[in-house]
Amino acid sequence: MRRQALYDGWTLRAAPGAQVPEEVAGRSVPATVPGCVHTDLLDAGLIADPYLDDNERAVAWIGRADWVYQSTVVHRAGDDDRVDLVCAGLDTVATLTLNGVEVGRTANMHRGYRFDVRPLLRDGDNDLVVTFDSAYRYAEAQQARLGDRPNAYPEPFHFIRKMACNFGWDWGPTVVTAGIWQEISLHAWSTARLDTVRPLVTMDGRDGRVELHVEVERVVDVPLTVRAAVAGTRAEVVVPAGQRTAVLTLTVREPALWWPRGYGDQARHPIDVTLHAPDGDILDSWSHRIGFRSVRLDTTPDEHGTPFSLVVNDTPVFVRGVNWIPDDAFPTRVTRDRLAERFDQAVAANVNLLRVWGGGRYESADFYDLADERGLLVQQDFLFACAAYPEEEPFGTEVAAEAAEQVTRLAPYPSLVLWTGNNENIWGWHDWDWQPALAGRTWGRGYYLDVLPRIVGELDPTRPYWPGSPWSGSETIHPNDPAHGTTHIWDVWNTDDYTKYREWVPRFVAEFGYQAPPAYATLRRSISDEPLAHDSPGMAHHQKAADGDAKLQRGLDAHLPSPADFDDWHYLTQLNQARAIQLGVEHFRSHRGVCAGTIVWQLNDCWPVTSWSAVDGDGRRKPLWYALRHAYADRLLTVQPRDGGLALVAVNETAEAWAAPAAVTRFTLTGEPRAKTSVDLDVPAYSSVVLALPADLTRPDEGRRELLVAEAGDTAERALWFFAEDRDVDWPAAAWDATVEPVDGGQRVRVTARTVLRDLTLFPDRLDPAASADKALVTLLPGESTTFTVQADAPLDDRALTTRPVLRCVNDI
Secondary structure, eight states: OEEEEOOSSOEEEEOSOTTSOTTTTTOEEEOOSSOOHHHHHHHTTSSOOTTSTTHHHHTGGGGGSOEEEEEEEEEOOOSOSEEEEEESOEESEEEEEETTEEEEEEEBTTSOEEEEOGGGOOSEEEEEEEEEOOHHHHHHHHHHHHOOOOBSSSSOGGGSBSOGGGBOOSSSOBOOOOEEOSOEEEEEEOSEEEEEEEEEEEEETTEEEEEEEEEEEESSOSOEEEEEEETTEEEEEEEOTTOOEEEEEEEESSOOBBOOTTTSOBOOEEEEEEEEOTTSOEEEEEEEEEOBOOEEEEOOOBTTBBOOEEEETTEEEOEEEEEEOOSSSSGGGOOHHHHHHHHHHHHHTTOOEEEEOTTSOOOOHHHHHHHHHHTOEEEEEOSOBSBOOOOSTTHHHHHHHHHHHHHHHHTTOTTEEEEEOOBSHHHHHHHSSHHHHHTTOOOSHHIIIIIHHHHHHHHOTTSOEESOBSBOSSTTSOTTOTTBSBEEEOHHHHTBOGGGGGGOOOSOEEEEOOOBOOOHHHHHHHOOOSSOOTTSHHHHHTBOSTTHHHHHHHHHHHHSOOOSSHHHHHHHHHHHHHHHHHHHHHHHHHTBTTBOEEEESOSOOSSSOBBSOSBOTTSOBOHHHHHHHHHTOSEEEEEEEETTEEEEEEEEOSSSOEEEEEEEEEEETTSOEEEEEEEEEEEOTTEEEEEEOOHHHHSOSSGGGEEEEEEBTBTSOOEEEESSOGGGSOOOOOOEEEEEEEETTEEEEEEEESSOEEEEEEOGGGTOTTOEESOOOEEEOTTOEEEEEEEOSSOOOHHHHTSTTTEEOGGGO
16 A cells, blocks of 8 residues: 655635635635635735634635635556545535546545546646535535525535534634645555454453454455454454455453543553455555543433433543534644643643534544543534434435444544534424424434434444433433433523523533633734724624623623723623633532533634633633633532522542541631631542531621631632622722742742732733733632732733733722
């Protein structure tokens, strides 16, 4: 097998059309492969950056144009039986020609294609052209042919197998891409090649078992031999002439196991597969790393309904998850290093699962490899989101081919523990007035309840499949019933205050979130409004949610003092997002035993936007990230309403019992203790305890001037409970003393409170876009101190670091 990458020498031009601007028409520019039209035009200086201001509108024409990629392929003829043009990913409706002869057509971004081009290749230069038809034109033609189907946005994304969020979302830009977005190469081979290799890894007691399924493609009808080796175990099998498939079984005695982070090590074992001709020569090879582990879902009905508990290596794992969207609207800009940065941010926030949301893409090999390496579990949606999807041809065949390819491709990765059929589509069919509009037309049910489970069951029965998110486990139960299976909670944010989270005791929360703007430096890089205001034109364009600003304001009105200016608004909306999610996560975790996990919407962004993310589109951590780190801590203290009073809940997600003295004190805002109780925590591993607090603690003398503080030494961060909303608290004017000293790579800012300081946060990116702080949202009583460590490329002004708007707290407003 000889492989020749075809990355160099490509050019791009727009096909003639009325929609193509004069400055682009007739121009041929260098093209980066893998890449896409938008980034090539941007590199050529022919379009403005669509992520800045409202430039997105000015490039909308790109998705309605046709595009031509062209390259000269230098080929040296050999005695190979076959030469294949292999396209790992074409976006999306493509026609390929080689030396003027059509090779093939494609219409699915989410699968690869292979074409036999040996008869067409010349020795020397060959002209390869890939023409992309407008994704809009294709989708709208299918929509007209099959009849419309309801969806969440006025775009035809459900009529094309393409990344749905390219057509815009309530957090994403409308940038309908085209291009050669994954590897393209020539594969020259003879006799036979490995078509697919699919290792199914299970545990048999303490032994590991690999059932290795191999499919070959052959041009010569001779016996072939497949050999495999893993962890010192070897096996081989003969594939007789006329046959294409073989199965090898390898048993590994007591292998080191792969565990999710926090539960053990992430042991991985190289597995090598070779294909041999009758004379023993190696025809093809395949290598990967696998992890020995078992995974299952526990959905055995109990007194609370139907649980949804992920069990890895026979150990129930409480999921502390985040939803993942494509990290850039232009996927080829997402490098392994960029993914590693996001994954490290997730791990540092105590996350243990990433859910790859169904409106994006099947992620790259780097994504799953990094998840394997860091012990991050992955829940992978099949790519259907927020719409009724047609099941007629060509979509039925395309979906089946796409699913089979992706299930096979991702089988080796131990981090992948769950396939999900879709995002919100079954729920949409029930609750979003779809049924009258559909009038009996297909909407995707056949995919989620027949095609996809059958493919997963046939190709990878080692992993569970769940038909949708949300899904109750049965068509006879409402798909978003919190007592059964998985639940999405969106009445909070859309209509209700975030304290309503406490009315839910779900079995598993797969989506819930709250919005806030990105970091200030991200806003200033991407929006040129002067002055910057929450409703200035650029800010408004970078707020994609329906009535988003009104919902942000509703949240502020319910909890916080009125902002006097944009700086206040920015701080308070970010704070309110952090408060909302911290309240929800701590509430759900406090019901451990009924609730088995939470997946916050969302970890990341794909561009600079006001959204639900914890890490913004420039990679900066919002205050929500710090709140998530606290709420997802391995050991959590939280004060929760219980039975008309308050309780101290201690949650332990470690393998060791948690034994520590704890104290709960009712203080005035001036730091005067009014009542106190002491308890001895004794929390078993992977468990929680609920301790009712005495009435003298939970009934303040002056609710607007008092709070509870729960502490357990250095075994966990302390928990706070305020008896009144910030807007109603009798806050003293904030006062503090601050010192700044240089340290390697930055500065250390020590703040000592002279009054109570509520949710003290340092925003060094206002002084240097590259600067960041190690903590946020710190509440201090008078006399208490905290230290922020600021990382920055150059020293920041001491006075600016310690005054508004860089250093903020609620009671400085």
